Amino acid sequence: MRIVIIGSGKVGYQIATSLSREKHDIVVVDTDQEVLNRLNENIDVLTIRGNGISTKVLEEAGVKNSDLFIAVTNSDEVNMVACITAKQMADIKAIARIRDPEYANELNFIKEKFGIDYIINPEKATAKAIIGHIMNTYSGSVEDFAKGRVRMIEVPVKNGIFMAGKQIKDLIMPKNMLIGAISRDGKIIIPNGEDYILEADTLYIIGMKDSIAEFCNMINMPQLGKVRKVMIVGGGRIGYYLTKFLVDIGISVKLIEQDIDRCKELSDILGDGALILNGDGTNIELLEMEKVNEVDVFISVTGYDEENLLVSLLAKRLGAKKVIAKVSRPNYTSIIETIGVDVAVSPRLITASDILRYIRGERILSVSLLMEGEAEVLELIVGKKSVSVNKTLRDIKFPHGVLVSSIVRQGSVIIPDGNTQLRGGDRVIIFSLQPSIEKTRALFAEPIGGSKDEPYVDSKGFGRSINM
Incomplete structure (x- = not known):
């Protein structure tokens, strides 16, 4: 997909980084050459110095041949005008960052009047x-999935915790939960039973809410x-x-x-x-x-x-x-x-996650970035005709660094093993290292032509427009 981003501040930089990792064709426009130079040094993108509301600059950026336009400058008005201009120049999806609370009650009007497809407010999000x-009663960082049925909690491994120095397969833990990822020395590991837990690791533990609560009590996490x-x-x-x-x-x-x-x-x-x-x-x-x-x-x-x-x-x-x-x-x-x-x-990561969810289509329900996007937790719906339907997890050829952590089926939570069979319409929560995300999504997507031998629906489908 070809994507034009206007504004390369903190949010623009993160979005460009995340999207470039997925091998999209990215063009970034900004008036600050120094910021663009920093972008070029770290990311494989095309940069253009100029004003994002200029038709000449947008033509140079290739808006007419692009699929998506994202305006995330520090000015709400510039973002709106840039999106309007891009929509006038091409048949293109447009996303605008609009932050001012005075616009908060006018977002539906702005979208309908100016044709902006998606509006995000990082501060409100x-x-x-x-x-x-705040509503989580435990002291640690918590994130809920599947409408609150599945919970993920970050657990720092400190001196004295019973898990330190043990292999995952030897841990005595509550049922219906597992370790989905380990953060160690700035890197993410998607573990298996043979991996050891070390002091100073941060664990991403996921499972049914009651099981997570039982585990938090086991490690004496303050409530x-x-x-x-x-x-x-x-x-x-x-x-x-x-x-x-x-x-x-x-x-x-x-x-x-x-x-x-x-x-x-x-x-x-x-x-x-x-x-x-x-x-x-x-x-x-x-x-x-x-x-x-x-x-x-x-x-x-x-x-x-x-x-x-x-x-x-x-x-x-x-x-x-x-x-x-x-x-x-x-x-x-x-x-x-x-x-x-x-x-x-991090407003930057929250915004990037939300835009990624929108770009990837309706079957992606949520995206959470771990360690600056080195890995993701994806919540998605299994396509009824995807290649993974009616297969056990052990028979699906997952790329490296992927773990299906939870399945929600007809309101019930399943913590799967290799013998668990997937069904169309299942809601799955997956841990994936960044390089494996595209291949993983393809395993669960609907084929374009209705046959399992057809290419798969990819991220050009876009999600529904939701105001944050």
């Missing part, structure tokens, strides 16, 4: 992801109970959306913001639902005065990764039960669990 972590009090540092767009969501479900919120004008603006918008405090979230005296030791969840979502990590660690030491930090830089990913932050969220 990030706030929703944080809500999911929060019902969340009643939340403290947020950072009154930007994520802080606003997060506060609004929490207030709407009846949770007490204190939001700390350094800019007095922004505090007044938030107070006007949110009314009496939350307590807006003007101050420095890194100030220990302020945190102690506002009783950070009594909050169930502490969240830092300022514009600076270092500040988010620092203040989250500070809040943890002062007694906050669970801390969540927004982290955008890739080089911080490998140290998050080791320094004591319970959960890290």
